[in-house]
C-alpha cells in the first residue's frame with residue numbers, strides 16, 4: 173500500500189472534514205442514521221477460499237516466515253550529550269490543542285516539542301481535543317506517562333504540566349469564545365522553523381504565551397535542523413510511553429497470546445517461560461463503514477449494501493467522493509479498495525500462516541460485524557482481540573474510551589512478532605515507523621497486486637499463493653529511506669536511524 177501513497181493521501185484529505193472538523197466547533201456532529209443494510213455478506217472468492225482451507229504450510233516455509241528480521245545496518249541514532257542544551261531563559265509558554273485520533277495526536281505532540289525547542293519556549297503538556305467520531309475525553313496524562321515524558325526530555329526542553337497561576341486565563345474555553353491575540357491560528361500545513369520564529373516569537377515577547385491551534389501537521393519535515401529532527405525522534409520513540417495500567421494490561425494480553433493455555437492465569441513460572449515459544453501476529457484491520465463507503469467499492473453485500481453505502485456517501489460527503497466515478501473493477505485494478513476480512517484471510521494464508529497461528533485483531537469496528545469476520549475466523553480459529561483476552565473487570569478502565577483502546581492495541585502491536593496492517597491511515601503509519609525503528613517484522617500488503625489478483629476469477633490457489641509470495645518478498649520490513657516530504661514518523665531512517 174505504500175507505493176500507493178498518493179491515493180491514500182487523497183483519501184485522507186477527503187476524510188478530513190469528517191474526522192477533523194474545525195477546532196472548537198460544537199461537538200454534537202450529526203452522524204447519518206444507521207441504515208439497515210445487508211443481506212449477510214457471502215464469501216466472494218469461494219474457489220480461493222476452498223484452496224486456503226485445505227492448505228498446509230510446509231515446515232521450512234513456516235520458520236522462515238516467523239524468523240525475526242536480520243540486522244539491516246541501521247540502528248537508532250545516539251546523540252552526544254553536548255547537543256542537549258537547555259535554553260538559558262525561556263521565551264515564554266507554548267500551548268497546543270491537538271485534534272484527530274490517538275496517533276495523529278502523537279505526531280502533534282512530537283512536533284509541539286520541536287516547535288517549543290525552536291522557540292526556546294516552555295511547553296505546556298498538550299491538550300487533547302475530544303474527537304467527534306471517537307468521543308474520548310482522556311487527557312494526555314490519562315494516556316501517556318507524563319512524568320516519564322518530562323524526565324526523558326528534561327535536558328533539552330522545559331515542560332510544565334500546567335500553566336502558572338498568572339497565565340491560567342489562557343484556557344481552551346478562553347480561545348473557544350472569542351478571537352484572542354495570543355492564539356496563533358494561521359500556521360500553514362508543514363510550516364518551516366522560520367515561520368514559527370517570525371510569527372510566534374513576537375507574540376511570546378508581548379504576552380509571554382502563545383496558543384497554537386490548529387496544530388496537526390504544522391511542522392515541515394524538510395529544512396529542519398538535524399538536532400530538531402533528532403528531538404522529534406526522541407519524543408516519538410523514547411519519551412512517549414503509555415500509562416502503567418495500559419502497559420500491564422498489554423503485557424497480560426501478550427502473555428495470553430504467547431501461552432494460550434494459561435489464558436486467564438496471571439502468574440507464570442519461569443519453567444513455562446522457557447518452554448513457551450509461542451509467537452503471534454497482529455492484524456490491524458480497519459474496515460469500518462466510513463472506509464467502505466468512501467472507497468465506493470463493491471463488498472459483496474448485494475444491492476442493499478450498495479444502496480446503503482451510496483446513501484452514506486451522499487450524506488457525509490455530498491458527492492465529493494471521486495472514487496464513485498470509477499467502476500468496481502477499475503478501483504480494484506488500482507488497488508483502491510480496502511481488503512475485506514475474507515481477502516485478508518486469503519492473503520495471510522497465502523503468505524504461509526496456517527490455522528494454528530495466533531492472530532490478534534487490532535481493530536475498532538468492522539463493517540458488517542461478525543458476519544464479515546467469520547470467514548477470517550474460519551481460516552484462523554485462534555483469533556483474539558482485547559475483548560476475548562481480557563475480562564470485563566480488567567477492561568473497566570478503558571472500555572468505551574477509543575484512545576485508550578487504541579493505545580492498548582498499539583502496545584500489543586509493538587510486542588508482536590509480526591505486524592500486518594491492511595488499512596492505510598495514522599495507526600498504520602505510526603506502527604510501521606515505530607517497528608522500523610526497532611527492526612521488527614512488518615508485512616505491508618500490496619494493494620494493487622491483491623486488487624488485480626482478486627479480480628481474476630480463473631486463478632487457482634497455487635497460482636494465487638505464488639503471486640502473493642513473490643509480491644511480498646520485499647514488503648516485510650525492509651528499511652526504506654525517507655523520501656522528500658515523507659514523514660519521519662513513518663520513515664525514521666535516516667533522520668532517526670544511523671548506520672550501524
Ligand SMILES: *[C@@H]1O[C@H](CO)[C@@H](O)[C@H](O)[C@H]1NC(C)=O
Nearest residue numbers: 258259260263290291292369
Ligand atoms: C535559543 O537559545 C540558544 C542558546 O541559548 C540561542 O543560541 C538561540 O539563538 C535561541 N533562539 C531563540 C529563538 O531565542
Ligand SMILES: *[C@@H]1O[C@H](CO)[C@@H](O)[C@H](O)[C@H]1NC(C)=O
Nearest residue numbers: 225226227228526527528553
Ligand atoms: C487446521 O487445518 C487442518 C487441515 O489443514 C485440519 O485438519 C485441522 O482440524 C484444522 N485445525 C483447526 C483448529 O481448525
Ligand SMILES: *[C@@H]1O[C@H](CO)[C@@H](O)[C@H](O)[C@H]1NC(C)=O
Nearest residue numbers: 624628629630631632635636
Ligand atoms: C488470470 O489468471 C490465470 C491463471 O494464472 C492467467 O492465465 C490469466 O492470464 C489471468 N487473467 C488475467 C486477466 O490476468
